[in-house]
Amino acid sequence: xxxxRILEIKQSVFADNDRQAEELRRELKEKGVFLLxxxxxxxxxxxxxxxxxxxxxxxxxxxxxxxxxxxxDVDARTIAKSGAKVIQLHTGGMCHLDAxxxxxxxxxxxxxxxxLAILENVGNLVCPAEFDTGACKNAMIxxxxxxxxxxxxxxxxxxxxDVVLINKIDVLPYFDFDMEKCVKNIxxxxxxxxxxxxxxxxxxxxxxxxxWLMEQRKIWRG
Amino acid sequence: xxxxRILEIKQSVFADNDRQAEELRRELKEKGVFLLxxxxxxxxxxxxxxxxxxxxxxxxxxxxxxxxxxxxDVDARTIAKSGAKVIQLHTGGMCHLDAxxxxxxxxxxxxxxxxLAILENVGNLVCPAEFDTGACKNAMIxxxxxxxxxxxxxxxxxxxxDVVLINKIDVLPYFDFDMEKCVKNIxxxxxxxxxxxxxxxxxxxxxxxxxWLMEQRKIWRG
Numbered sequence: 001x002x003x004x005r006i007l008e009i010k011q012s013v014f015a016d017n018d019r020q021a022e023e024l025r026r027e028l029k030e031k032g033v034f035l036l037x038x039x040x041x042x043x044x045x046x047x048x049x050x051x052x053x054x055x056x057x058x059x060x061x062x063x064x065x066x067x068x069x070x071x072x073d074v075d076a077r078t079i080a081k082s083g084a085k086v087i088q089l090h091t092g093g094m095c096h097l098d099a100x101x102x103x104x105x106x107x108x109x110x111x112x113x114x115x116l117a118i119l120e121n122v123g124n125l126v127c128p129a130e131f132d133t134g135a136c137k138n139a140m141i142x143x144x145x146x147x148x149x150x151x152x153x154x155x156x157x158x159x160x161x162d163v164v165l166i167n168k169i170d171v172l173p174y175f176d177f178d179m180e181k182c183v184k185n186i187x188x189x190x191x192x193x194x195x196x197x198x199x200x201x202x203x204x205x206x207x208x209x210x211x212w213l214m215e216q217r218k219i220w221r222g
Numbered sequence: 223x224x225x226x227r228i229l230e231i232k233q234s235v236f237a238d239n240d241r242q243a244e245e246l247r248r249e250l251k252e253k254g255v256f257l258l259x260x261x262x263x264x265x266x267x268x269x270x271x272x273x274x275x276x277x278x279x280x281x282x283x284x285x286x287x288x289x290x291x292x293x294x295d296v297d298a299r300t301i302a303k304s305g306a307k308v309i310q311l312h313t314g315g316m317c318h319l320d321a322x323x324x325x326x327x328x329x330x331x332x333x334x335x336x337x338l339a340i341l342e343n344v345g346n347l348v349c350p351a352e353f354d355t356g357a358c359k360n361a362m363i364x365x366x367x368x369x370x371x372x373x374x375x376x377x378x379x380x381x382x383x384d385v386v387l388i389n390k391i392d393v394l395p396y397f398d399f400d401m402e403k404c405v406k407n408i409x410x411x412x413x414x415x416x417x418x419x420x421x422x423x424x425x426x427x428x429x430x431x432x433x434w435l436m437e438q439r440k441i442w443r444g
Contacts, residue, residue: 041263041265041368042263042368042372042376043263043365043368043369043372069375070348070375070376070377070378071375071376071377072371072374072375074371074374074375075375093352093378095317095346095348095349123263123347123348123375123376124317124346124347124348124349125264125345125346126292126317126344126346126349127317127346127348127349130315143265143367145265145365145367145390145393146263146264146265147265149294149296150264150265152293152294152296153264153291153292153293153294153296153297153345154264154292154293154345155292155293156292156315168367170396171393171396171397174392174393174396175393
């Protein structure tokens with residue numbers, strides 16, 4: 001298998017991350033690159049969901065993926081199989097990406113022909129929520145085995161996400177997970193959040209997620 | 223249901239966390255309190271595992287539990303049902319606990335008669351690994367739905383833990399999880415790590431974990 005490119009991200013020195021993020025968003029708008037920031041706990045299924053997303057809309061928009069991890073390149077190798085443009089970002093131990101780090105990633109990805117750039121953030125429900133990456137939309141995945149109470153414990157993450165994908169619904173019969181309660185907990189944190197149950201493994205619900213994503217990009221392009 | 227005590231932890235001001243941790247460990251030794259630091263991703267089953275642990279050894283040693291979360295008191299309420307001493311710690315948005323924060327928690331718990339204190343750290347595979355809490359031993363849980371590749375992506379967490387519990391083995395048939403590969407990945411990061419497969423839901427393997435914990439406390443007491 002071909003090697004994937006690995007970029008060692010430098011820790012950024014900007015104190016004013018919010019301004020850096022706004023600046024990046026403005027530049028992306030000019031270039032016509034829609035940036036999605038995808039977050040979740042470790043092992044919630046970010047990479048598998050991205051594979052399904054590329055399958056669903058990869059022929060309609062040119063997709064570029066940034067896989068952020070502290071170490072390893074297993075996720076970028078997986079995405080590379082889809083044929084999508086991909087780069088592995090190593091965060092040097094950092095638990096999140098900020099706007100300046102995301103900018104380094106986008107430069108490494110070489111977004112010239114990319115219409116939809118997706119950042120798979122570090123697996124973490126706490127720190128990534130605290131840093132605006134400059135993305136146009138924030139998405140998160142909560143998987144069924146993690147439990148329906150997570151919005152109670154990680155309020156900020158749920159409050160900053162435009163969409164919450166509830167993944168691994170194929171294993172609902174084996175876990176004590178109350179879908180109705182979960183949606184209620186999410187909306188307590190964020191009444192505006194769109195909630196989409198999916199199964200990245202089987203593809204269930206991916207059409208709804210892909211439709212939402214394409215619609216958001218359309219609205220953003222104006 | 224009786225209310226549980228909630229302690230708002232103050233962010234600590236000590237730059238020299240390693241020295242604070244050594245100092246706390248020395249004091250705990252003097253008081254005969256064995257402190258275990260339990261870490262994992264969100265939703266890996268820390269609280270359910272603690273309930274089983276209290277069931278298994280709660281009559282042999284007096285247990286006190288500190289439940290750290292950014293918000294909510296759902297975990298402390300669960301532990302309170304076991305009859306064990308418990309306090310909910312709110313970290314004020316912080317993604318981890320350091321030694322000074324752990325000290326505040328222990329003071330809040332009032333460890334006078336406690337022989338085994340357990341800190342359920344914030345659900346996060348990155349940041350908690352970077353801060354010595356002053357614990358005598360570090361334990362972590364990796365659950366089957368998270369995947370066997372996690373030691374590749376979160377190297378520090380696996381390298382600092384004395385024991386790794388692989389939880390939710392009851393759902394092994396429904397996930398692509400290779401136990402042999404997982405143990406190999408763990409030992410690549412930490413050849414000394416003890417690995418114990420468990421199912422906190424059914425109680426499988428909890429005896430081995432309880433034996434390990436009691437043995438470690440015995441060795442520590444000398």
